Amino acid sequence: MTLEEKQQDIIDEFAIFDDWMDKYEYIIELGKELPMISEENKTDDKLIEGCQSRVWLNTDVVDGKMNFTADSDAIITKGIIGLLVRVLDGETPKDVATTKLRFIQEIGLHEHLSPTRSNGLASMVKRMKLSAIAAS
Amino acid sequence: MITDDISIPFDVSRIRTDFPTLHRTVNGKDLIYFDNGATSQKPKVVIDAITEYYTNNNANIHRGVHFLSQLATAQYEDARIIIQKYINAPLSEEVLFTKGTTDSINLVANSLGELFTEGDEIIISAMEHHSNIVPWQMLCERKGCILKVIPINEAGELIMDEFDKLLSTKTKLVSITHISNTLGTINPIEEIIEKTHNIGGYVLIDGAQSIQHIKIDVQALDCDFFAFSAHKVFGPTGIGILYGKKEILDQMPPYQGGGDMIAKVTFEKTTYNELPHKFEAGTPNISGGICLGTAISYLSEFDLGAIHAHETELANYAEEKLLEFDGLRIIGTAEKKTSVVSFVVDGIHPFDLGTLLDKQGIAVRTGHHCTQPLMEFYQIPGTVRASFAFYNTKEEIDVFIRAMKRSLNMLR
Numbered sequence: 001m002t003l004e005e006k007q008q009d010i011i012d013e014f015a016i017f018d019d020w021m022d023k024y025e026y027i028i029e030l031g032k033e034l035p036m037i038s039e040e041n042k043t044d045d046k047l048i049e050g051c052q053s054r055v056w057l058n059t060d061v062v063d064g065k066m067n068f069t070a071d072s073d074a075i076i077t078k079g080i081i082g083l084l085v086r087v088l089d090g091e092t093p094k095d096v097a098t099t100k101l102r103f104i105q106e107i108g109l110h111e112h113l114s115p116t117r118s119n120g121l122a123s124m125v126k127r128m129k130l131s132a133i134a135a136s
Numbered sequence: 137m138i139t140d141d142i143s144i145p146f147d148v149s150r151i152r153t154d155f156p157t158l159h160r161t162v163n164g165k166d167l168i169y170f171d172n173g174a175t176s177q178k179p180k181v182v183i184d185a186i187t188e189y190y191t192n193n194n195a196n197i198h199r200g201v202h203f204l205s206q207l208a209t210a211q212y213e214d215a216r217i218i219i220q221k222y223i224n225a226p227l228s229e230e231v232l233f234t235k236g237t238t239d240s241i242n243l244v245a246n247s248l249g250e251l252f253t254e255g256d257e258i259i260i261s262a263m264e265h266h267s268n269i270v271p272w273q274m275l276c277e278r279k280g281c282i283l284k285v286i287p288i289n290e291a292g293e294l295i296m297d298e299f300d301k302l303l304s305t306k307t308k309l310v311s312i313t314h315i316s317n318t319l320g321t322i323n324p325i326e327e328i329i330e331k332t333h334n335i336g337g338y339v340l341i342d343g344a345q346s347i348q349h350i351k352i353d354v355q356a357l358d359c360d361f362f363a364f365s366a367h368k369v370f371g372p373t374g375i376g377i378l379y380g381k382k383e384i385l386d387q388m389p390p391y392q393g394g395g396d397m398i399a400k401v402t403f404e405k406t407t408y409n410e411l412p413h414k415f416e417a418g419t420p421n422i423s424g425g426i427c428l429g430t431a432i433s434y435l436s437e438f439d440l441g442a443i444h445a446h447e448t449e450l451a452n453y454a455e456e457k458l459l460e461f462d463g464l465r466i467i468g469t470a471e472k473k474t475s476v477v478s479f480v481v482d483g484i485h486p487f488d489l490g491t492l493l494d495k496q497g498i499a500v501r502t503g504h505h506c507t508q509p510l511m512e513f514y515q516i517p518g519t520v521r522a523s524f525a526f527y528n529t530k531e532e533i534d535v536f537i538r539a540m541k542r543s544l545n546m547l548r
Contacts, residue, residue: 020163020164020495021492021495021496021542021546024491024492024495024546025546028488028546028547052486052487052490052502052503052518053485053487054517073485073517074485074487074488075485075488075547076487076488076491076492077487077488119487
């Protein structure tokens with residue numbers, strides 16, 4: 001599945017929800033399911049301190065592909081991280097660096113990526129992109 | 137019976153009609169606004185006063201001979217007198233317009249602080265907002281002063297025995313919040329003021345969370361400084377007050393230099409204007425000052441005792457209902473509290489709860505509330521805080537409790 005197809009996949013999944021709470025119920029389920037990052041990787045250098053929630057991000061380059069694991073202490077943040085990792089993990093540095101993450105806007109969760117939300121997600125996406133630029 | 141009580145009878149549904157924002161929807165639901173600790177909503181009289189000022193009366197103050205400048209100046213200075221009377225300050229020049237509580241505290245830290253020397257001590261408490269911590273830390277770094285902190289107990293009350301131990305002849309200033317923004321604790325400021333004065337120190341009261349709930353009488357309190365923000369007391373943002381005793385303000389050097397604060401400027405030597413202008417450099421927030429006057433006049437129509445009783449009833453009702461949830465803990469259980477209910481739920485992050493409540497139209501505050509040292513004391517990342525104003529209702533709390541139930545079911 002291409003990066004673009006993965007984005008469309010998520011947009012289609014969310015299209016069935018017509019209520020905000022249903023959407024969040026799904027995100028929370030995603031958050032609960034995901035053991036995202038190993039405890040030994042939850043170190044301070046991988047920590048992104050948001051005002052509202054904390055995010056840990058681990059980045060690697062394996063065989064020319066970006067490898068991401070991440071976690072958060074807040075479950076909604078974690079669910080959204082799950083979506084971002086699903087889209088970007090295993091992609092080439094160039095694609096990670098240049099692709100517009102349109103799915104977030106289309107499923108109505110862009111507020112969570114706003115820097116003013118201060119949940120750490122905006123900084124996390126920035127760090128993902130910067131690590132991809134560094135690897136390309 | 138003859139009575140001089142001319143206040144309006146307390147009627148929440150009538151009060152609510154004064155506040156347009158309360159009647160909007162958020163995420164398709166009727167807004168329930170429980171973030172009054174962060175800022176209050178504005179009554180229509182204040183909104184109209186802002187429009188009226190910019191529509192008809194806008195001019196710069198204190199310097200024009202023309203009609204509009206005179207009018208704006210008169211309105212701005214009238215507002216100062218309204219505020220003076222409201223807090224019962226002896227003199228209008230003791231009422232300084234600032235940008236808000238933070239600015240007021242910084243003014244004292246930078247100006248009075250100039251008179252401090254190495255080894256002088258400043259006392260704050262463990263429940264202070266960052267704006268009543270950081271300016272003093274900066275002063276301590278500049279001047280070699282020492283910052284001391286009154287500890288609190290688990291209930292979120294000051295340990296007054298420890299305060300007694302911290303007080304000494306080295307104490308130059310005690311800067312303390314009247315009411316904790318995170319815990320709702322009402323501090324025994326009368327006792328603090330008296331004890332501090334006994335050793336010759338000054339007291340600054342951070343009244344950001346008290347001015348809208350408790351009748352303030354700076355003469356009865358005998359505090360040296362009292363700071364508050366307009367926006368928490370139904371006025372506009374970007375304007376606030378520092379009350380200071382004249383004899384102390386007179387000794388203090390100016391904080392900022394510029395227009396309006398001078399008597400005469402030459403390149404050799406500038407002399408400064410009298411109070412209050414000495415501390416009001418530059419064109420101020422004119423409409424803000426005038427409309428703070430409007431907000432205070434509006435609030436003056438009510439009996440603050442009745443407001444306080446209503447808000448306390450709301451907070452007690454909310455606490456009682458919230459405590460029915462498993463694993464929910466109220467943070468801040470002081471005997472003397474105002475209408476702030478801060479809580480945590482075992483295994484649930486405040487951000488998640490706040491997000492789900494928002495989607496149900498309920499505005500609460502989540503996070504550390506600019507009191508990180510306090511969060512460290514309780515060993516929590518943050519709380520969910522519902523803070524009530526006189527326009528909130530029990531029915532709103534019922535909706536909030538139902539929304540809490542739904543959110544917790546989703547998150548568990």
